[in-house]
Amino acid sequence: MxxxxxxxxxxxxxxxxxxxxxxxxxxxxxxxxxxxxxxxxxxxxxxxxxxxxxxxxxxxxxxxxxxxxxxxxxxxxxxxxxxxxxxxxxxxxxxxxxxxxxxxxxxxxxxxxxxxxxxxxxxLGPKTYTAALALLAVLAVSMAGLLLRALLTAEWTGALFLVGFAALFAWQVGGFVTRNRPxxxxxxxxxxxxxxxxxxxxxx
The missing domain is CATH 2.30.29.30 (Pleckstrin-homology domain (PH domain)/Phosphotyrosine-binding domain (PTB))
Structure with a gap:
């Protein structure tokens, strides 16, 4: 300025x-x-x-x-x-x-x-924000299911990858959603x- x-x-x-x-x-x-x-x-x-x-x-x-x-x-x-x-x-x-x-x-x-x-x-606009939350919920359920399957089948490398990906996703996308609450x-x-x-x- x-x-x-x-x-x-x-x-x-x-x-x-x-x-x-x-x-x-x-x-x-x-x-x-x-x-x-x-x-x-x-x-x-x-x-x-x-x-x-x-x-x-x-x-x-x-x-x-x-x-x-x-x-x-x-x-x-x-x-x-x-x-x-x-x-x-x-x-x-x-x-x-x-x-x-x-x-x-x-x-x-x-x-x-x-x-x-x-x-x-x-x-964000209320409708866009609601849609973003719904998408995040679907992705979270899917990630949890994949992680559980990896743990049950002792796929430790896959489980670690999913944990790391989830942490990165939560940091980037979670911050976007939190800041942009209407x-x-x-x-x-x-x-x-x-x-x-x-x-x-x-x-x-």
């Missing part, structure tokens, strides 16, 4: 990321007039009271586990996405943890100061699990 003075007003807070290697960066600024954005040759300014909803979520990918996303909607049906990572090369997706966190926190602060009535939600939050209580850790801009 960068700041520069705005003529006749308060500081302008900026943030940018590249969603792909092709094309320009998605650029955002918090100004006295509102949230200014420039995406794929288009631009606009949404006043803070015009923002109707903000949704925070945790969206890891294979190249970057610590990846977060904010979806911002306005009253006219527009939506913009702000990601905590940026593409640098064909094989490198770099985190921008502290910059993203500071920008999102400041956006909420300015919205609150403007008297925003935006709906603030976190995590819920509402307030301007006073942003969900810390859906923001990068403070003070770091690298994977954690």
């Amino acid at each position: 960068q700041q520069r003075p705005e003529e006749g007003g308060g500081p302008v807070v900026s943030y940018a990321y590249k969603a792909s290697l092709i094309g320009s960066a998605h650029a955002f600024e918090l100004t006295d007039a509102g949230l200014s954005w420039r995406i794929a040759g288009q631009s606009g300014v949404w006043s803070y009271t015009e923002i109707s909803a903000v949704k925070l979520s945790y969206r890891p990918v294979s190249m970057q586990q610590q990846r977060f996303r904010a979806d911002v909607d306005n009253v006219k049906g527009g939506r913009i996405a702000i990601l905590s990572t940026t593409w640098q090369t064909a094989t490198l997706m770099a985190p921008q943890g502290q910059l993203y966190r500071d920008f999102i926190v400041e956006l909420h602060r300015r919205m609150r100061a403007a008297g925003s009535n935006a709906v603030l939600t976190a995590g 819920r509402r939050y307030s301007f006073d209580g942003l969900p810390d699990a859906l923001l990068p850790r403070a003070g770091r801009n690298q994977a954690q």
